């Protein structure tokens with residue numbers, strides 16, 4: 001038997017079934033018309049946001065990194081809860097505009113921004129977190145062509161990385177950001193060119209559950225920002241301090257202590273060097289805001305035994321939930337939290353493998369999981385499906401097509 005990840009707080013049984021937003025899994029599937037289905041809960045997103053606001057300093061803005069989940073209704077809903085939106089392509093810019101975000105609240109990071117993407121962002125008035133001198137030069141030229149001062153910040157490639165981070169994006173050679181040694185000269189160049197200088201973006205990693213690691217990284221971010229600004233002789237109107245707040249996906253993962261992170265940050269922001277005294281600070285979070293608020297529901301289409309191993313074969317799979325299958329940046333596959341949704345309060349009775357419908361051995365949703373006895377027609381719930389699910393999975397693989405999505 002292999003342990004399942006912990007079911008996130010906030011899910012309960014109703015009439016024996018998993019309920020999301022007060023409605024049973026089978027009622028939600030009925031309304032959607034079919035499985036597989038992603039269901040995202042407004043209540044849980046609101047709750048995570050409220051917990052964060054309570055823990056973080058008032059002075060800190062909270063941005064949503066929309067790559068975690070760009071579903072239109074969710075994007076619209078979260079707009080009223082957050083202070084800004086972080087995007088990574090012109091496609092996301094368009095989705096953000098359609099969801100009602102104003103360009104002022106949007107910042108655009110990402111390596112390999114094409115000229116037409118820079119053009120769209122500058123014309124709209126979005127802040128660009130430039131990732132190289134080449135990109136800064138192109139943005140400045142586009143600004144001159146458009147006769148506007150582009151809003152430019154520098155994304156710094158920090159020399160440290162977030163300890164315990166799921167995906168390392170800082171420290172050493174990286175395609176992201178400008179190496180610290182090159183930052184002061186580039187900052188001067190941007191300011192001297194008459195751009196609307198916005199400051200720095202320093203992102204050092206993701207999916208950390210260790211508060212001390214985040215506290216340490218945030219301390220480094222403040223130190224580096226002050227040092228670079230001092231060297232360049234520029235102000236820091238805005239400092240995007242990155243994010244990296246993780247959620248528990250696997251057995252023995254424990255939730256991040258946001259109270260500890262908030263208290264440490266409060267202290268640091270209360271004792272800032274002069275050069276950062278007027279700075280507006282922000283963190284950017286994806287999975288922490290939406291990951292636990294989403295559930296992927298898929299129906300069992302077959303149940304069979306092969307060499308003494310029972311398989312529950314579902315109509316879903318890695319084409320919607322690549323991360324849960326263990327094929328999205330994990331070294332060792334471990335089980336996400338999984339349940340039989342329409343037998344949510346039943347006792348575990350057997351050990352089974354839950355798999356998807358794709359013709360590849362990679363398509364696993366739970367290995368050797370201890371679950372209530374389930375039959376063809378029952379619903380399997382995969383939790384932690386609110387981030388990096390639908391939009392981060394190869395939906396067209398094997399001609400399957402996308403899952404339905406629903407915000408409740």
Ligand SMILES: *Cc1c(COP(=O)(O)O)cnc(C)c1O
Pocket residue numbers: 065067068086109203206207242243244245284285286287288387
């Ligand atoms: C992906 C990404 C995020 C969001 O990461 P989460 O782990 O979902 O919080 C934030 N900032 C940048 C620059 C990213 O690339």
